[in-house]
Amino acid sequence: MSAPAGARTVRRHNLGLVLRRVAAAEPVARARVAELSGLTRGTVSSLVDELLAGHLLEELEADRGVPGRPANPLRLSRSGPAALGVELNVDRARACVLDLSGAVRALRTAPSDGSAWSSPAAGLDAVAELARQVLAETGGLRAVGAVAAVAGVVDRSGVLQQAPNLPGWAGLDVGAELTARLGLDVRAGNEADLGALGELWFGGLDGVQDFLHVSGEIGVGAGIVLGGTLFGGGGGRAGELGHVVVDPGGALCRCGGRGCLEQVAGQRALLGAAGVRTVDALEAAADRGEPRALEALAVAGRALGIAVVGAVNLLDVPAVVLGGLHARLGRWLVPPIVAQLAARSRGGACPAVIVSTLGSGAAVRGAAGSVVRAVLDDPGAHLAGRAGAV
Amino acid sequence: MSAPAGARTVRRHNLGLVLRRVAAAEPVARARVAELSGLTRGTVSSLVDELLAGHLLEELEADRGVPGRPANPLRLSRSGPAALGVELNVDRARACVLDLSGAVRALRTAPSDGSAWSSPAAGLDAVAELARQVLAETGGLRAVGAVAAVAGVVDRSGVLQQAPNLPGWAGLDVGAELTARLGLDVRAGNEADLGALGELWFGGLDGVQDFLHVSGEIGVGAGIVLGGTLFGGGGGRAGELGHVVVDPGGALCRCGGRGCLEQVAGQRALLGAAGVRTVDALEAAADRGEPRALEALAVAGRALGIAVVGAVNLLDVPAVVLGGLHARLGRWLVPPIVAQLAARSRGGACPAVIVSTLGSGAAVRGAAGSVVRAVLDDPGAHLAGRAGAV
Numbered sequence: 149m150s151a152p153a154g155a156r157t158v159r160r161h162n163l164g165l166v167l168r169r170v171a172a173a174e175p176v177a178r179a180r181v182a183e184l185s186g187l188t189r190g191t192v193s194s195l196v197d198e199l200l201a202g203h204l205l206e207e208l209e210a211d212r213g214v215p216g217r218p219a220n221p222l223r224l225s226r227s228g229p230a231a232l233g234v235e236l237n238v239d240r241a242r243a244c245v246l247d248l249s250g251a252v253r254a255l256r257t258a259p260s261d262g263s264a265w266s267s268p269a270a271g272l273d274a275v276a277e278l279a280r281q282v283l284a285e286t287g288g289l290r291a292v293g294a295v296a297a298v299a300g301v302v303d304r305s306g307v308l309q310q311a312p313n314l315p316g317w318a319g320l321d322v323g324a325e326l327t328a329r330l331g332l333d334v335r336a337g338n339e340a341d342l343g344a345l346g347e348l349w350f351g352g353l354d355g356v357q358d359f360l361h362v363s364g365e366i367g368v369g370a371g372i373v374l375g376g377t378l379f380g381g382g383g384g385r386a387g388e389l390g391h392v393v394v395d396p397g398g399a400l401c402r403c404g405g406r407g408c409l410e411q412v413a414g415q416r417a418l419l420g421a422a423g424v425r426t427v428d429a430l431e432a433a434a435d436r437g438e439p440r441a442l443e444a445l446a447v448a449g450r451a452l453g454i455a456v457v458g459a460v461n462l463l464d465v466p467a468v469v470l471g472g473l474h475a476r477l478g479r480w481l482v483p484p485i486v487a488q489l490a491a492r493s494r495g496g497a498c499p500a501v502i503v504s505t506l507g508s509g510a511a512v513r514g515a516a517g518s519v520v521r522a523v524l525d526d527p528g529a530h531l532a533g534r535a536g537a538v
Numbered sequence: 539m540s541a542p543a544g545a546r547t548v549r550r551h552n553l554g555l556v557l558r559r560v561a562a563a564e565p566v567a568r569a570r571v572a573e574l575s576g577l578t579r580g581t582v583s584s585l586v587d588e589l590l591a592g593h594l595l596e597e598l599e600a601d602r603g604v605p606g607r608p609a610n611p612l613r614l615s616r617s618g619p620a621a622l623g624v625e626l627n628v629d630r631a632r633a634c635v636l637d638l639s640g641a642v643r644a645l646r647t648a649p650s651d652g653s654a655w656s657s658p659a660a661g662l663d664a665v666a667e668l669a670r671q672v673l674a675e676t677g678g679l680r681a682v683g684a685v686a687a688v689a690g691v692v693d694r695s696g697v698l699q700q701a702p703n704l705p706g707w708a709g710l711d712v713g714a715e716l717t718a719r720l721g722l723d724v725r726a727g728n729e730a731d732l733g734a735l736g737e738l739w740f741g742g743l744d745g746v747q748d749f750l751h752v753s754g755e756i757g758v759g760a761g762i763v764l765g766g767t768l769f770g771g772g773g774g775r776a777g778e779l780g781h782v783v784v785d786p787g788g789a790l791c792r793c794g795g796r797g798c799l800e801q802v803a804g805q806r807a808l809l810g811a812a813g814v815r816t817v818d819a820l821e822a823a824a825d826r827g828e829p830r831a832l833e834a835l836a837v838a839g840r841a842l843g844i845a846v847v848g849a850v851n852l853l854d855v856p857a858v859v860l861g862g863l864h865a866r867l868g869r870w871l872v873p874p875i876v877a878q879l880a881a882r883s884r885g886g887a888c889p890a891v892i893v894s895t896l897g898s899g900a901a902v903r904g905a906a907g908s909v910v911r912a913v914l915d916d917p918g919a920h921l922a923g924r925a926g927a928v
Binding site: 372392395450 | 776778779793794855
């Protein structure tokens, strides 16, 4: 006989409460969890037992050196449910496995088969192969869900609606394609959005809950976090920073417009302006002080500054995080961005410009992290076999 | 002996429910209100009696032509609480009184004493005098609150933090200044934000709940409505469209930057480029087909288009409403804005560009409307003498 709905709802709520209290304070004794959660010790013990049985928590050996009755401290399981994140970008595929604590247990990257993928199938097969490799490496963990970060606009059902930098991919249901290849539920999301969430959860932002995360690679996107959650705007696809106009008479963009940020500060544009073929070469040239490389970076930084000024005016965010390519080139890009913000700050405080410590790894971590989040947010649903993500 | 808190809370909630059901269906019989609200007839009658006694509702004469027992239909009171809205703009002051139904009962506008106000005190005195005039005109109504729409950035406490187009005004507590002058609680808000709310509540948007409202006059601002509520962004001051950069090497702006939208599409810039002194003259010249006026409008329209493209990319809104000055000049501005959006839409749907029917009257109506909204949202607080606004 099952408990009435009311009691079940309360228990489900409290399961999540206990799990998150452990996550925030681990390693932690049951008695302390009771204090932190406001639940009785008996209730906590019963909930903890369920979370232990479901492999969401694990008990550590008690510290025998401490006097008094030893209590086995609790922490999030490192050997239970795990999360798969994959990234399908223009020039690379990536896959990682996080355990419930958010620790990276395996991470692999592979370049695309050419300047972009030779076909969507080639890209999907490559990322699926990487996923199989990281899952095999972490064989003791059981992936309970997966999210794919894709370099394009993904609608709510997971279909890639627009992917100007992945020609031929629009219309593809990336989640369904990868689900079929992996035999594991895969949802798809926008790379820039998931990068911003990766930054929020795993970056070194020190509690900043409102920021614009610029996640430039070949294209230039942005994820917007407001109040600690992803801002989707009116239709769920906010943050297309790459198509903000920074030079009205400038180069023609794949979107059909002229002078989009992407045409000045995207990877292809930057390498072309600097006259080099790789980001490594660009960094080396800039390090040697080569004028053409420095000029390309100065122009890109100024353009980023102009776009960021617009975004800051429209969104009123106190911080801008440079991710991906732009994190790697942060030494050269931050000064011109700060200069634009300072010149246009109307005497008010300037937003902080922060270089991401995750760099191009933010999106794949945000992808896997959203699976972890779903488990922590509602462990009852996970235990009932209905774990969701994104 | 007062009712226990639980019952009082429920009654307060239901008071609002009944009031809003009447507002949506007026004129409406008590029995129909019971059906619409899901409350019993007895409860509705008791709540209606309280709302009648508090002058929030009024009864109409029953239609004696209808067979059966006549029921006096209910509607929002046209003679009870009223709302004062004022606007302090660079070149004018404005004041209006709305009754609870949102109908404009009085509206007055006065030009500023020069190209802008000779001093903050002159502007505050002028708007207070206008307010006294509209309140006198509607002597039978009792203003229960007031909101001032100000052409600048207003913080949450009502202090004008930045007002690049009202030199010398920054730091002024406009709400407190007007409260002292009028003996009526006045709160202050940003003109562009209140314009967007005016558009949402009183404009002809036909249910559109997500839009960018461009409210240009001397400056160019915007209010952003998402999901039917005002979007404040990270810090509450989102929507500074006027300082989005549309021409990086362009004219110096009061904000310290170059090429801000305001320097191309603001009123001063437009009149200067067209070589005329007033908006009337600009309209007349454009109507006559004078090339310089048409060129100025085309340049402004293109700049607005570039800024709007950026905002649409960042906010993903399906509609853009041109208000204020730009509504008046909509005939000439809409085509170049639509052209920019279409050129840069990446094959997706283009946001609609709508010309406001309220024009420069949106802000003062949004200001008064937010007082009306506060009463409708929580009539119990109003009846207890704690009516709030904004």
